[in-house]
Amino acid sequence: MSSVLRQHAETQFAEELAELQRADTRQRPTNWLLSPWAVVRYLMGGRLDNGFEVSPKYIGDARLMEIAVATLATDRALLLYGVPGTAKSWVSEHLAAAISGDSTRLIQGTAGTSEEQLRYGWNYAQLLAHGPSEAALVPSPLMQAMRHGKIARVEELTRIPADVQDSLITVLSEKTLPIPELSSEVQAVRGFSVIATANNRDKGVNELSAALKRRFNTVVLPVPSSAEDEIAIVTKRVGEMGRALELPAEPPALKEVQRVVQIFRELRSGQTEDGKTRIKSPTSTLSTAEAISVINSGMALAGHFGDGVLRPADMAAGLIGAVVKDPVQDKAVWTEYLETVVKERADWKDLYRAFRELN
Structure with missing residues (x-):
């Protein structure tokens, strides 16, 4: 892995996550790698009781990180909001790494992001040969996170067209993803949640609908105060x-x-x-x-x-x-x-x- 230009957070900081796991005696939500307290310690850094030093990933107000982690411990999704360059993606990645041990279930929002990229797609060779089936289904990172009780990340949510954004509403409110073609659904396993990031400075920003906004708890990440x-x-x-x-x-x-x-x-x-x-x-x-x-x-x-x-x-x-x-x-x-x-x-x-x- 030494030739990799940028390692995922869970790989780069694997030693710190392992030490926190060993030292963490507090209650952990189902399918969480660490307790909420340990997740915040991972983000903010500090010395553990055994003397191990955890490096800070976020330098700023610890209360913001506590609110973000507490949100993910409930049934609410988290929206990290702020001007460009305020570490939204960085915090999102490290939250997913510390909670799920996997920060790679990622959907990059663009003006061309389709509903299939958020929900699921199809292997068209299988679809044409055998019709709709579980084998022909191509799950999105969101669907995979629901099945395994992990964190899904959506980058630049407001860059996604408004009608595509709203396909998240059922997932976030009902914790289920219908698959009408198979007359079935995927129900979210405990531990599943969504972390989205957004800013209002870019061209092509699509305002979130009121219904979708209500499904998120928003934490605004400011520019450094000092x-x-x-x-x-x-x-x-x-x-x-x-x-x-x-x-x-x-x-x-x-x-x-x-x-x-x-x-x-x-x-x-x-x-x-x-x-x-x-x-x-x-x-x-x-x-x-x-x-x-x-x-x-x-x-x-x-x-x-x-x-x-x-x-x-x-x-x-x-x-x-x-x-x-x-x-x-x-x-x-x-x-x-x-x-x-x-x-x-x-x-x-x-x-x-x-x-x-x-x-």
Whole structure:
């Protein structure tokens, strides 16, 4: 598995899950790998009684994770909602890994997602030869999760057409999936639930119907509340991804991570960190995930085309690319920020020069 670019959460963190299982003495819902308490500990990290250290998967408000896990311990489905880059998919994967030991029962929502992809399809060779039968049925990840009492994941639920979304209503309310062609149904086994993710920033968003909304408990994942939290998230993920990608560069200096995060937070909020200067915000979301990508790209440049030490010149192109999505509007916003904020900071002269050279 060492050649796999990105392992599933249950594989990458198998040791932690096994240690939590051994240490977990609390009540576990049917077909859950861990108790709700242990699932939250897996997500938030911490030291177990035997001294084993569990790494944090989510850096933020633990109460949000408790609400999410408590929802899945009931008969309600969970909707993780927020702007792009707030770790919705990441949290969804780790919840499924910790609860079911399997995060792979996944449906990727797109404008082309059909009802068959959500419910079930058919092997048409079998269907034509023998007619509708159990052998000809092709179960969806949702149907498989119902049969085995596992978690099914639906990514980008609001990208799916509204009439297809509503095919989930019976599954979520009645816990059954009718198969009219076979005059049968699949009834959900205990432990089954659905985790969906959605955001309202993308083009092509389809609003959820009121009936479907009622079947979900919604947990909004915010952008990191403090610069310290966001720096910790970026530092952790950059380190993990740098090792996975085997980038030939040193881990970035804390100073460079702080500057990238500060630029993103200031442009997102529309004001400088000290609150003294109002600035315009670009059209891009400038998520934490994009900050991680900027630094990883810089490390690749430093490692493959430099001396292995991340410097402002290595980050500059990635930063501009993250900010300037609209070549007219965002370019003007970025130029103003560069000349009125970056240029005036005495300890940012090296960064300003790197940006100017690219411009």
